[in-house]
Amino acid sequence: MGRLALRPGGVRRLLSALLLLVAPPLAALETVDGVRTLRSADVQQADYPAVQAVHAMGQSLHRQSGGKLAIQVYSAALLGDEATLLQLTRSGELDLNRVSAQALEEVFPLVRVLSLPFLFRDVDHLNRVLDGPIGAELLGAMNGKGLVALAFFEAGGRSICTVSHPVRRPEDLKGLRIRVPPSALASAVFEAWGARPIKLPFSQTGNALTTHLIDAAENNLLAYASAEHHRHAPWLTLTHHTFSPEVLVMSRRSWDALSGAEQAMLRRAAREARPMMRDMWQQREERVEALLRLGGVSFVDIPPAERARFEAALRPLYARFVGSPEQRRLIARIRALR
Template sequence: MLKIILALTHKKMKQIVLVCFLAFALSSCKKQGSVQTLYLAHTLPQTHPVHKGILEFKKALNEKSNGKMDVRIFPDGQLGSEREVLELLQIGSVAVTKVSAATLSNFVPEYHVLGVPYLFRDKQHQFEVLEGEVGKSILEKGSKFWLRGLCYYDAGSRSFYTANKAIRTPEDLKGLKIRVMNNQMAINMVNALGGSPTPMAYGELYTAIQQGVVDGAENNPPSFVSSNHHEISKYFTIDEHSSVPDVLLIGTKFWDKLSNQERQWVQEAADESAKAQKIFWQESVEESMEIAKKFGVEIIIPEKSLFQDKSKSVLEDFLKDFPEMTDIVTKINKQ
């Protein structure tokens, strides 16, 4: 136990030292007339398709600015969790980050909408919305919370996977304990479908499935494989109940210091990286599905409308709690 405490303390101290360094660097780089460096922190491993998209952002920004702007990346949660890094953006210690819209909804309420089950008809509809008027409006809403959205990254769609019982219809979820994020909408969705939602830390999930503490979970294919959950799960049901994107953000404390030209370079680089990241994501999905099949996982393609119909109450309850979001949902449905 002492070793664990010391290890956690060491990690936290390392984060504090890094943050102090970044705070100094951000405040001094323009005074020195040096290259304008954006410090970017995120929680994903360097093999992840989102990290590859971020590398494209770095490359594009450097090229557009002719070397006047650069990005220094801190992956793997080096500077803390998504919530912690968002707080660093707000105070100006870090310039850019990538977080899930689900995490961001705790700071900017409008992002809650993007977690509604079956909000989007398909992938094309999702990105038509996100890259159109509605999506851009939500990105801008974060500015009043010092979190300016630059673009959306594809984070896939979440589907159910289980250890011992196949899910082919919502009725198959009855009595099953399904791990979900500690998020009210995710909890409501599993309840609506007849399952028993069980929030728990993601790091505990492998053992929980292995020991039967939970019967399964829900996530996208790359996460299903990268977490090694395909080793202990026999079934993966592609019901795609939610498609919550990732968001690339810049802190307004940094953004406000940039010239109009620098802002243009940053935004154009972000948009180009989003296009490349979609390709990386699709490649990762296809590769992950092939790996899962080799491990004997049965890939099930259910009738999605059955799941969609049973989860309609989640949207109804959401709009009761957030009536101001009705206009956004209406615009999405009309698009």
């Protein structure tokens, strides 16, 4: 039997059809027991803290609205990869989507600042930025292009996992094929370290490690464990090269279909979910690290002298990827925050 060929745009139409099968349009939901169900999707597994946070939002929204609003979450890339889900959200075919800040760089150039390597000193520094005026301004800057930004979610520091040997210095990355998200900045980071970045959807990373299409990957600790990448890449080098957060976005079309009171309920539910998600993340990180160590994963710390070399190799990227005065002012404000 011949292989099914899809024309350009065919994959998106196929996924849209699947979405309509599992979750009909909003208008059709208004008469189902008087409940309007917002559809949310995520590439991560059901136990991932951000997925659990959206479930908690749904419970809060259901309670606030007297049972008239709810959220249905489709996890584990059921409805497509991150790029597809973002496109579906912008077009209004999907209501809510938890997406990495890296995936929003091309849509909102100011957000690229959050993914710059070694900008944040640690996760506490990141949270002080996101919890204050800078975070509020950045959420406001992501209102447009078919989207409304509701909240930032924790994502930890991103580190490097490898199949055949640990990474302790930049030279250890030379020639390694490493999976990166579809971000020009992410690719440039690993090119500067001598690696060969390969852009792949997150859902394909495990198979690529298994088949040796790639030699390494990079992500946060919980994504590494939840997707079971540790089974194929048992060395985890704690570079924490970026603390790029995640963002819960909503389709502008779906947002405009809600009343002012309903919009206020949704924002309140998102605010309530964020500290819960952060606590869950921190507790889960501690448990997961302990379990991974028991399971044979080698956690590799980088000596200060080598970390300085990793950072020095990336300094030219700031001039390359920071082009506007607004971006430069934002970087200065983030660095000045103590």
